[in-house]
Amino acid sequence: MVICWNDPVNYMDYVTHVFQVVFGWARRKAEFHMRQVHEQGKSVLARESMEKAEHYVHQLQKYSLHATMERDE
C-alpha cells in the first residue's frame, strides 16, 4: 500500500495538487484523500505491486510529501 502521512508543514492545496499530478486524479478525488490525510493522519493512496508502489513513493517524495509503502495486512 502507498500511504501518505500527515505533517503540519505541507499546504492542503499543495498536497491536493501533488495527488492530481502523481496519480492523474480529478481534483475531487485528490481533495478527498488530502482531507483524509489531514483529518485522520494518513490516507491509503494505492494498493499496487511492489514495483509500482515504489514508483509512487518516489514520485511523492520528490515533492517532499511524507509517503511510504507498507504491507497490506
Place this chain on the structure above:
Amino acid sequence: MNLIRSTKDQFQFRLGGREKRLLLDLLKLYPCLPVARQPLSKSGGLPDQETAQGLLDEALAEQRQENRRQLQALLADPGRFQEQETGWRLSLSPADLEWLLQILNDIRVGSWVRLGSPEERLAQLDEKTAPHYWAMEMSGRFQMQFLEAMQGPN
C-alpha cells in the same frame, strides 16, 4: 508577485525588484531537506527492503543533483527575468512551474525540519531560528502564488 499572462505554453509574472531578489535568495538555499528524512517504509517487513531503500535514496540523490544543475541554469538565464518599467517579468513554462513547486517545497519542508519539525507555530524567534522561519514562510508564499496561477480562476 502577480500573474500577468498565462497561455498553455507559458506563464508570465510581474515582480518588484525586492521580490525578485527575495525569490533568487530563496532558491539559492536549495537543497534544504536532509535525504535521510525519507524512509521507504515505516513498519518495515517489505521484501528486500534494504535494497529498495538504497535504490530510493539513490534516485532521490540523482534527482537532487539534476535539480541543482537545472536551478543553476535557470538562475543564470538572462532571458528568464526581463526588466520592465515597473519591475521584472518572469517567464516560466508549465513544466518549469511544476518543477519550481518541488524546489520551493524542498526549501519549505527542509527549513521546517531545521526548526526542529515543530507541530505548532513558533512562539518566539531568535537569530538561529529566524532565517529558517523566513525561508519556510517565503517559500510557502511563492508556492501558493504559483499554485493559484496553475489552477487559474475557478
